[in-house]
Amino acid sequence: xxxxxxxxxxxxxxxxxxxxxxxxxxxxxIVKSLCLMTDHLYAFHVMYDDPEVRWSVEDHLKxxxxxxxxxxxxxxxxxAIPISPLLMRYFVSPLKNKLVAEMQPDDFVVETVMKVNSExxxxxxxxxxxxxxxxxxxxxxxxxxxxxxxxxxxxxTWTAHTRFxxxxxxxxxxxxxxTLLDWSIVHNGEISSYGINKRYLxxxxxxxxxLTDTEVATYMLDLLIRRHGLDIRTACQALAAPFWKNxxxxxxxxxxxxxxxxxxxxxxxxxxPFSILFGHSNGLVGINDRIKLRPLVAATKDxxxxxxxxxxxxxxxxxxxxxxxxxxxxxxxxxxxx
Amino acid sequence: xxxxxxxxxxxxxxxxxxxxxxxxxxQNCGWGVYSxxxxxxxxNTSKCVNCLRCYHYCPEEAIEIRPxxxxxxxxxxxxxxxxxxxxxxxxxxxxxxxGMGSDLPYPILFDNLLIDxxxxxxxxxxxxxxxxxxxxxxxxxxxxLEFVRGADGKPVLKTxxxxxxxxxxxxxxxxxxxxxxxxxxxKVLAQAAHECGTVMNTGEGGLHEDLxxxxxxxxxxxxxxxxxxxxxxxxxxxxVEIKIGQGAKPGIxxxxxxxxxxxxxxxxxxxxxxxDAISPAxxxxxxxxxxxxxxxxxxxETTGYKPVSVKIAAVHNVAAIASGIVRAxxxxxxxxxxxxxxxxxxxxxxDHLGIPIEHAIAAVDDRLxxxxxxxxxxxxxxxxxRSSADAAKAIALGADAVAIATAALITMGCTTCGKCYxxxxxxGITTQKPELTARLDPEIFAERLIxxxxxxxxxxxxxxxxxxxxxxxxxxxxxERLRGVGLDTQTxxxxxxxxxxx
Numbered sequence: 009x010x011x012x013x014x015x016x017x018x019x020x021x022x023x024x025x026x027x028x029x030x031x032x033x034x035x036x037x038i039v040k041s042l043c044l045m046t047d048h049l050y051a052f053h054v055m056y057d058d059p060e061v062r063w064s065v066e067d068h069l070k071x072x073x074x075x076x077x078x079x080x081x082x083x084x085x086x087x088a089i090p091i092s093p094l095l096m097r098y099f100v101s102p103l104k105n106k107l108v109a110e111m112q113p114d115d116f117v118v119e120t121v122m123k124v125n126s127e128x129x130x131x132x133x134x135x136x137x138x139x140x141x142x143x144x145x146x147x148x149x150x151x152x153x154x155x156x157x158x159x160x161x162x163x164x165t166w167t168a169h170t171r172f173x174x175x176x177x178x179x180x181x182x183x184x185x186x187t188l189l190d191w192s193i194v195h196n197g198e199i200s201s202y203g204i205n206k207r208y209l210x211x212x213x214x215x216x217x218x219l220t221d222t223e224v225a226t227y228m229l230d231l232l233i234r235r236h237g238l239d240i241r242t243a244c245q246a247l248a249a250p251f252w253k254n255x256x257x258x259x260x261x262x263x264x265x266x267x268x269x270x271x272x273x274x275x276x277x278x279x280x281p282f283s284i285l286f287g288h289s290n291g292l293v294g295i296n297d298r299i300k301l302r303p304l305v306a307a308t309k310d311x312x313x314x315x316x317x318x319x320x321x322x323x324x325x326x327x328x329x330x331x332x333x334x335x336x337x338x339x340x341x342x343x344x345x346x
Numbered sequence: 347x348x349x350x351x352x353x354x355x356x357x358x359x360x361x362x363x364x365x366x367x368x369x370x371x372x373q374n375c376g377w378g379v380y381s382x383x384x385x386x387x388x389x390n391t392s393k394c395v396n397c398l399r400c401y402h403y404c405p406e407e408a409i410e411i412r413p414x415x416x417x418x419x420x421x422x423x424x425x426x427x428x429x430x431x432x433x434x435x436x437x438x439x440x441x442x443x444x445g446m447g448s449d450l451p452y453p454i455l456f457d458n459l460l461i462d463x464x465x466x467x468x469x470x471x472x473x474x475x476x477x478x479x480x481x482x483x484x485x486x487x488x489x490x491l492e493f494v495r496g497a498d499g500k501p502v503l504k505t506x507x508x509x510x511x512x513x514x515x516x517x518x519x520x521x522x523x524x525x526x527x528x529x530x531x532x533k534v535l536a537q538a539a540h541e542c543g544t545v546m547n548t549g550e551g552g553l554h555e556d557l558x559x560x561x562x563x564x565x566x567x568x569x570x571x572x573x574x575x576x577x578x579x580x581x582x583x584x585x586v587e588i589k590i591g592q593g594a595k596p597g598i599x600x601x602x603x604x605x606x607x608x609x610x611x612x613x614x615x616x617x618x619x620x621x622d623a624i625s626p627a628x629x630x631x632x633x634x635x636x637x638x639x640x641x642x643x644x645x646x647e648t649t650g651y652k653p654v655s656v657k658i659a660a661v662h663n664v665a666a667i668a669s670g671i672v673r674a675x676x677x678x679x680x681x682x683x684x685x686x687x688x689x690x691x692x693x694x695x696x697d698h699l700g701i702p703i704e705h706a707i708a709a710v711d712d713r714l715x716x717x718x719x720x721x722x723x724x725x726x727x728x729x730x731x732r733s734s735a736d737a738a739k740a741i742a743l744g745a746d747a748v749a750i751a752t753a754a755l756i757t758m759g760c761t762t763c764g765k766c767y768x769x770x771x772x773x774g775i776t777t778q779k780p781e782l783t784a785r786l787d788p789e790i791f792a793e794r795l796i797x798x799x800x801x802x803x804x805x806x807x808x809x810x811x812x813x814x815x816x817x818x819x820x821x822x823x824x825x826e827r828l829r830g831v832g833l834d835t836q837t838x839x840x841x842x843x844x845x846x847x848x
Contacts, residue, residue: 197468198467198468198814200464200468200813200814200815200820200827201815201820201824202824202826203823203824203825203826203827204819204820204821204822204823204824204826206826207715207823207824207825208823210715211715211718211720212718235490236490236491237490237492238491238493239493239495239501241501242493242501249817251477251479252479252481253477261496261500261502261503262500262501264503264507265493265500265501265502265503268491268503268505268507269491270819271483271487271507271510272487272488272489272490272491272721273491274817274819274822275819275822275823277817277819277820279814279815279816279817279820280468280814280815280820281468281469281814298816299471299476299477299816301469
């Protein structure tokens with residue numbers, strides 16, 4: 009496992025934008041797009057510390073998936089990034105006979121991600137969505153974008169992240185976003201409850217291998233929304249739970265609902281400073297910790313919604329937004345496609 | 347006259363110059379150390395237990411209780427206690443009894459654990475300026491919830507929640523029966539529990555009617571003796587606890603000597619006055635986990651499904667036992683470490699059986715998580731919780747709440763002298779003698795216990811604030827925020843804690 013303390017110091021921050029009308033927004037020139045992916049294919053983006061590891065991962069994939077396409081993730085030579093892991097992507101669908109009993113394809117894909125990331129040393133699946141792709145690495149944001157030729161992609165939701173690594177190592181696998189299926193998380197802050205969030209997720213079969221706190225947010229949303237069936241707002245209210253004094257002041261139904269939410273999902277509470285952007289198939293969500301110890305600003309212009317750590321980041325790409333606001337602590341900004 | 351060859355432990359001394367012959371020491375000593383000799387106070391120091399009642403009530407500060415420095419010949423193998431115990435046993439042929447938790451110098455792992463704090467990147471939180479939440483619910487939790495959207499778009503709970511015990515902070519009072527402690531001591535616990543938003547536990551001695559006003563702050567206990575158990579009793583509190591074992595005496599039953607059973611205790615226990623109340627070692631209807639399940643559900647049927655707690659002593663195989671208890675339907679597993687206190691236990695049992703609570707919490711929490719049933723029951727940890735720091739560490743290891751008894755008794759004057767089984771407690775705590783129990787004014791001492799609970803509450807909030815978290819559930823099981831010092835690799839592995847520096 010290669011997680012030497014590579015550090016490129018830049019500021020901490022995140023930015024996201026979404027077109028509510030699902031207009032494709034270019035990362036730059038349109039050459040290639042994520043439309044390679046169709047609704048039944050999952051795209052695994054995998055990084056290999058050691059190219060040799062590739063074969064054991066591919067053996068595993070071949071045994072379990074129909075592989076439609078294999079390729080290296082296109083990159084451009086960038087002077088500041090002389091070395092990188094081997095970066096591959098696979099467009100796959102689970103073999104029907106592997107889906108035993110009631111197992112859904114999504115569950116099968118999650119199992120594969122957990123298995124590869126925890127059992128095959130030096131290989132990391134860092135993107136496993138149908139409709140979502142993640143690109144990440146160690147370097148300055150502009151260099152990473154150039155390296156992955158981000159300007160050649162287009163999508164209706166973009167999130168981005170830059171980091172000044174402090175408490176956990178900066179390494180290729182540990183860069184943001186953290187993704188699973190179509191969940192993609194970028195996060196600024198520190199989750200001080202990580203220890204119990206991790207142990208709680210482990211009880212449900214998640215394996216936390218990426219040495220960083222953000223991973224828990226991704227898996228927690230997968231657990232609460234996809235597996236437990238909570239809607240996005242309720243899931244966000246488990247992650248950044250209202251205070252008891254506010255719950256006690258609600259009407260009886262509200263008190264009952266939120267008391268139970270905290271009783272049952274206490275271990276899912278993300279405690280500590282954070283702002284999180286959470287992209288998924290149906291939209292984009294921004295959320296702060298319950299006492300807003302990290303900044304988060306939102307803005308709208310036409311059908312576009314922007315969210316970022318700082319207003320200046322939004323104004324850099326949208327100089328005249330129609331509306332700019334600071335979401336309140338723990339109150340999610342939920343944007344869905346029209 | 348028979349004179350024991352076991353050396354007296356303490357030397358009670360009175361400065362004859364300072365002494366004004368007021369005889370308060372004679373009046374205050376429950377053990378009869380002092381008597382009046384016509385012109386001065388006579389001292390029978392072999393009866394002294396160092397409870398310091400006389401010291402505190404001497405108006406002239408004339409009394410000093412010193413350790414007896416007279417010792418047997420130093421011997422690294424045959425220590426003082428080893429020789430003294432043999433002499434006592436040779437004289438009596440009995441099993442030496444003791445009270446309180448073990449005082450032997452076993453390692454206390456809480457003292458080898460340090461708590462994290464925030465610096466720079468994750469801001470600490472000031473509990474005086476920001477909300478800091480300690481509220482704790484004990485009971486079975488479903489693994490997931492279902493909501494429907496109401497007409498106004500707000501979530502409405504569809505899942506039926508099992509009953510929960512609501513605590514203002516993750517701390518409750520351990521079971522201590524009426525009989526082992528005085529009614530006044532129980533009243534102190536009940537009043538403080540009521541005031542602090544927590545619960546006390548009747549122990550196995552039944553329920554005195556004076557405690558009925560506090561029923562929403564009471565857990566009633568069913569132990570092997572079934573003293574005072576009837577449907578009204580089972581329904582009197584917020585929950586029922588089945589006592590399988592006690593940390594200080596795993597594998598043996600309770601023992602209340604007849605001297606501590608006057609009429610009122612006898613009535614609460616539903617036994618004759620002055621008879622020894624000996625609880626059987628096992629519950630005679632529990633010889634398997636299936637039997638336990640039957641009792642749990644019999645109690646639930648009787649109480650309209652109030653939460654049922656099962657209390658066990660922390661023993662070697664505690665993780666597997668706890669898992670069985672959870673699967674048998676318990677809502678709460680109460681773990682009592684071997685350092686836990688007792689009103690009366692053979693010292694050989696107290697000092698040599700069981701395992702520490704720290705290991706037990708870690709092992710049980712791990713096991714329940716591995717089996718995916720941690721949500722099925724809350725864990726109460728007890729047995730040697732001396733401070734809010736111990737409480738925080740126990741919770742970080744995986745407990746939902748801690749229970750205290752010795753600490754609560756200390757607020758009533760207890761000095762942990764360990765002679766609870768004699769029924770002579772000069773502080774009026776572990777005695778039924780009316781002249782002694784009258785010393786413990788429930789109103790006054792409830793205030794002190796309330797002070798203690800509030801002080802720990804503030805300290806816990808400070809600890810959470812330093813950790814940069816504002817709800818107790820983010821500390822619970824969060825072993826990432828603990829580090830071990832001076833612990834071997836295997837112990838660290840069992841505790842699931844990294845060494846300091848990592």
